[in-house]
Amino acid sequence: MAAKTTSDTTVRPAPHPSDLTAAFWAATTEGRFLIQRCTRCRAAIFYPRVNCTECGSTELVDEDASGRGTVYTYTVARRPTHRAWAEAGPYVIAIVELEEGPHVTTNIVECDPDDVRIGMPVEVCFAPEADGVALPLFRPTAG
Amino acid sequence: MAMRGRGAVVGVGELKPTRETPGETTLSLMAKAGLAAIEDAGLSFADIDGMVCHPIGGVSMLTPSTVSELMGLKLNFAEVVDLGGATGAGMIWRAVAAIEAGMCRAVVCITGSSRRPRAPRSGGKKTAGGWSMPDRSAFAEFEVPYGNVGANVGYAMIANRYLHEYGATPEQLAKVAVHQRDNANQNPDAIFYGQPITVDDVLSSPLIADPLHMLEIVMPAGGAAALVVVGPELAEQLPNRPAWLLGAGEQVTHKTITYAPSLTDTAIQASARRAFDQAGVNPSQIGLASVYDCYTITVLLTLEDSGFTPKGTGGRFIEEHDLRWNGDFPVNTHGGQLSFGQPGIAGGMSHVTEAVRQIQGRAGARQIPDLELAFVNGNGGILSEQVSLIFGTER
Numbered sequence: 109m110a111a112k113t114t115s116d117t118t119v120r121p122a123p124h125p126s127d128l129t130a131a132f133w134a135a136t137t138e139g140r141f142l143i144q145r146c147t148r149c150r151a152a153i154f155y156p157r158v159n160c161t162e163c164g165s166t167e168l169v170d171e172d173a174s175g176r177g178t179v180y181t182y183t184v185a186r187r188p189t190h191r192a193w194a195e196a197g198p199y200v201i202a203i204v205e206l207e208e209g210p211h212v213t214t215n216i217v218e219c220d221p222d223d224v225r226i227g228m229p230v231e232v233c234f235a236p237e238a239d240g241v242a243l244p245l246f247r248p249t250a251g
Numbered sequence: 252m253a254m255r256g257r258g259a260v261v262g263v264g265e266l267k268p269t270r271e272t273p274g275e276t277t278l279s280l281m282a283k284a285g286l287a288a289i290e291d292a293g294l295s296f297a298d299i300d301g302m303v304c305h306p307i308g309g310v311s312m313l314t315p316s317t318v319s320e321l322m323g324l325k326l327n328f329a330e331v332v333d334l335g336g337a338t339g340a341g342m343i344w345r346a347v348a349a350i351e352a353g354m355c356r357a358v359v360c361i362t363g364s365s366r367r368p369r370a371p372r373s374g375g376k377k378t379a380g381g382w383s384m385p386d387r388s389a390f391a392e393f394e395v396p397y398g399n400v401g402a403n404v405g406y407a408m409i410a411n412r413y414l415h416e417y418g419a420t421p422e423q424l425a426k427v428a429v430h431q432r433d434n435a436n437q438n439p440d441a442i443f444y445g446q447p448i449t450v451d452d453v454l455s456s457p458l459i460a461d462p463l464h465m466l467e468i469v470m471p472a473g474g475a476a477a478l479v480v481v482g483p484e485l486a487e488q489l490p491n492r493p494a495w496l497l498g499a500g501e502q503v504t505h506k507t508i509t510y511a512p513s514l515t516d517t518a519i520q521a522s523a524r525r526a527f528d529q530a531g532v533n534p535s536q537i538g539l540a541s542v543y544d545c546y547t548i549t550v551l552l553t554l555e556d557s558g559f560t561p562k563g564t565g566g567r568f569i570e571e572h573d574l575r576w577n578g579d580f581p582v583n584t585h586g587g588q589l590s591f592g593q594p595g596i597a598g599g600m601s602h603v604t605e606a607v608r609q610i611q612g613r614a615g616a617r618q619i620p621d622l623e624l625a626f627v628n629g630n631g632g633i634l635s636e637q638v639s640l641i642f643g644t645e646r
Contacts, residue, residue, distance in 0.1 A: 120396045120397070120398075121395050123392040123393070124391065124392065126387070126392070129392055133392075155389050155392070181408040181409070181411050181412035181415070181514060182408060182411060183403075183404055183407035183411060183461050183462075183463075184458075184461040185403075185460050186457070186459055186460060186461070187459055187460075188398075189400045189401055189403070190395065190400050192398065199398065201397055201398055201404050201408070201460075202408070203508075203509050213393060213397050213399045213507070213509045215397050215398070226411065226415045227415075243396050
């Protein structure tokens with residue numbers, strides 16, 4: 109199995125966990141991508157919420173996502189959208205559909221931007237841990 | 252039939268958008284547009300007893316009282332609407348509702364934005380753009396780290412998903428920008444007045460975020476726009492022909508497009524359906540589509556989801572119709588924001604001011620002959636907030 113830490117070296121703007129999201133970000137440092145599962149309607153939810161966005165139930169439990177998904181849509185940013193990419197070339201901002209259903213914003217890394225396609229299988233990997241967070245990224249599925 | 256004939260827009264005040272607004276503040280521009288709208292309505296300053304504004308950078312709260320104090324308005328109804336590009340449209344039905352509820356008689360709805368040259372970026376370190384307040388939105392944690400910042404990225408991802416599911420040609424999308432520019436060339440108040448463009452110009456302009464070219468992306472400007480809304484009794488007494496509000500609809504489901512129920516079936520479907528139901532008319536009766544156009548793809552999706560053409564046929568519809576003021580399906584006769592300019596929230600309001608002017612028969616060289624019904628769509632954020640309105644010449 110490929111290392112879960114990406115070889116991508118971009119230093120991205122750091123997220124600052126809130127009380128609501130602390131568990132999600134803590135899990136990233138263990139190479140885990142958490143989603144929430146509604147115990148009433150079984151909906152899978154991302155990002156961490158107080159109540160199920162499908163049925164309103166507050167009975168949500170954390171669950172490890174498989175980390176697998178497909179590119180739902182993407183764009184190649186030809187101009188920097190944030191100062192963190194001021195010196196970078198074109199990069200891919202994407203929405204990935206997780207195997208469990210939820211959509212997640214991410215960057216597709218370890219891949220030529222012009223090779224990204226909608227429907228492409230991808231897997232989660234993580235930026236090196238910094239300040240208690242390992243930012244999840246996605247790369248083409250190995251093999 | 253909740254909204255039909257309960258109120259009308261009777262006055263318009265709008266400043267020509269400019270790239271920069273030296274010597275002006277957002278509040279000063281808003282006051283000027285507001286005063287112009289009141290005068291245009293044939294009302295005196297003291298007749299205004301309701302005011303709707305929007306959040307203003309630098310005024311963290313208590314915005315309506317800030318505007319009331321600035322202008323000296325004494326208000327029975329003071330409201331702030333925060334629906335991004337749908338704010339202007341959202342103001343109109345709220346004003347009518349307040350009048351109908353007996354809270355006030357004449358409401359001025361004011362939008363605007365000043366604009367300065369962008370200051371050079373400081374070298375100072377900022378983490379997540381300062382979005383580290385305890386009650387910040389999820390955006391700071393789950394979008395900013397990936398560079399999903401600003402509208403270009405979101406609309407580019409919407410466009411790519413649409414092209415994947417349904418398909419449209421680059422030329423079809425570019426035609427929206429070209430025909431709207433032709434409309435702007437009949438509107439001296441448009442920022443790109445006198446600068447025609449071709450499909451080749453659009454497609455040879457730089458790719459900013461695939462598949463969006465620079466000339467498919469709205470340009471920020473400064474400016475302001477205001478409208479005066481009154482009830483039926485007052486409307487009949489005033490000099491301008493009333494632009495009657497016949498129907499309204501609103502739909503909000505998400506902030507960031509990642510969490511939208513769909514990227515290609517938009518919240519416009521619900522807002523437009525309610526507006527048409529309230530008005531008791533159907534899309535084939537509409538003579539002007541004055542619809543939010545931050546990007547060319549926004550117009551395509553709006554035409555589909557408002558019911559002018561079935562889902563998936565937007566590209567062909569654009570190809571087969573003439574979108575100019577004198578064409579068979581006029582769209583954004585003021586030029587749209589793509590060619591009129593986007594003065595902040597007043598950009599969204601420009602779709603309302605244009606529909607009102609056209610219904611009132613005051614659109615000058617670009618007047619649509621014998622226009623009876625106009626459809627407006629306001630769109631906030633990344634297809635986030637939607638407000639649809641239908642205006643007519645008859646109550």
